[in-house]
Amino acid sequence: MSRLTRPPIRTLAALCIAAWLAIATPLHADLVILQYHHVSDATPPSTSTSRSLFQAQLDLIAAQRLEVVALDEGTRAAIRGDLTNRQQIAITFDDAYSSVLSHAAPRLLERGWPFTVFVNTDAVGRQGYMNWQQLTELAAKPGVLIANHSADHGHLVRRPGEAHADWRRRASNSLDRAQNALQRHLGDAPPLFAYPYGEFSAELEQLLEGRGWFGFGQHSGAVGPTSAATRLPRFPMANTYGQLATLGDKLHSRAFPVEAASLPDGVLEQNPPTLTLQLPGALSHHHMSCFASGQGRIETRWDEQSRQLTVTAPQPFHSRRFRYNCTHPTENGHYFWLSQPWLDQAQAPD
Numbered sequence: 001m002s003r004l005t006r007p008p009i010r011t012l013a014a015l016c017i018a019a020w021l022a023i024a025t026p027l028h029a030d031l032v033i034l035q036y037h038h039v040s041d042a043t044p045p046s047t048s049t050s051r052s053l054f055q056a057q058l059d060l061i062a063a064q065r066l067e068v069v070a071l072d073e074g075t076r077a078a079i080r081g082d083l084t085n086r087q088q089i090a091i092t093f094d095d096a097y098s099s100v101l102s103h104a105a106p107r108l109l110e111r112g113w114p115f116t117v118f119v120n121t122d123a124v125g126r127q128g129y130m131n132w133q134q135l136t137e138l139a140a141k142p143g144v145l146i147a148n149h150s151a152d153h154g155h156l157v158r159r160p161g162e163a164h165a166d167w168r169r170r171a172s173n174s175l176d177r178a179q180n181a182l183q184r185h186l187g188d189a190p191p192l193f194a195y196p197y198g199e200f201s202a203e204l205e206q207l208l209e210g211r212g213w214f215g216f217g218q219h220s221g222a223v224g225p226t227s228a229a230t231r232l233p234r235f236p237m238a239n240t241y242g243q244l245a246t247l248g249d250k251l252h253s254r255a256f257p258v259e260a261a262s263l264p265d266g267v268l269e270q271n272p273p274t275l276t277l278q279l280p281g282a283l284s285h286h287h288m289s290c291f292a293s294g295q296g297r298i299e300t301r302w303d304e305q306s307r308q309l310t311v312t313a314p315q316p317f318h319s320r321r322f323r324y325n326c327t328h329p330t331e332n333g334h335y336f337w338l339s340q341p342w343l344d345q346a347q348a349p350d
């Protein structure tokens with residue numbers, strides 16, 4: 001090695017320190033998945049994002065210099081913990097409504113941003129939904145994935161009194177028919193599944209796990225190394241939830257550092273339900289904030305010896321789906337974000 005190319009001792013030392021820091025410093029990035037239905041000013045407000053809000057949301061993502069990635073690759077990388085310091089965003093649409101083609105897709109394609117459309121295949125071609133020709137054209141665009149949202153958009157969790165074999169046949173049939181229709185019409189069907197209504201159970205998760213599919217819900221939070229492949233969170237982006245005032249916190253949120261696979265099956269056994277979390281040493285129970293759907297901020301109980309945080313809402317719930325959301329500040333001014341979805345099958349399906 002010549003004198004000119006040999007790195008000086010001081011540079012070598014600096015390189016060693018940088019390498020040590022890279023190992024010693026915790027990760028500062030995860031994947032945040034956004035979930036849309038309609039992007040329109042003319043569809044039901046509860047499942048719609050107005051055209052102007054959608055544009056403003058995309059502008060904010062761009063202004064924050066966040067990287068928008070494909071859902072399949074982004075999810076795999078986030079679970080592996082490969083994102084290092086680069087927060088990533090993935091964009092998804094459920095139900096393949098016409099407004100996604102007319103209003104949302106052009107805005108995303110002109111930016112070169114990937115996105116995924118989850119299709120309930122029995123509805124394709126019906127009034128208000130894309131048809132197979134449109135889906136085929138969309139699937140041919142760069143970065144667009146068309147994926148499985150069941151065939152019939154059914155409530156796929158086993159019903160009270162439904163025999164296990166009957167349930168398994170019903171759920172498998174809906175998953176298979178959709179996957180086969182995507183394969184037949186589009187020539188490809190990625191191993192990605194969005195639960196209709198965001199409803200899932202441990203049994204349904206096992207069905208997906210057996211197929212090697214990712215399962216995406218409608219509970220909020222980020223995807224990272226502690227996430228479980230069959231209960232992946234997405235932030236709902238309809239008008240009420242997608243407002244800019246809170247979007248920044250969501251875009252920068254981090255996966256909660258508790259193994260998601262250790263969280264309870266959301267199928268309700270008692271009302272109100274109890275969520276117990278084993279907090280890692282880096283988190284303080286003093287900084288935990290927990291909220292319940294419709295009940296605002298709720299009290300938590302802490303057991304110092306076991307480091308267990310227990311969350312139970314004060315009032316029973318009267319809706320079919322509700323959530324406990326808990327946050328804890330990160331070291332750099334953002335939030336670790338956890339959402340536990342619950343499903344009360346005593347309440348009629350919508």
Ligand SMILES: [Zn+2]
Nearest residue numbers: 094095196197
């Ligand atoms: Zn849906």
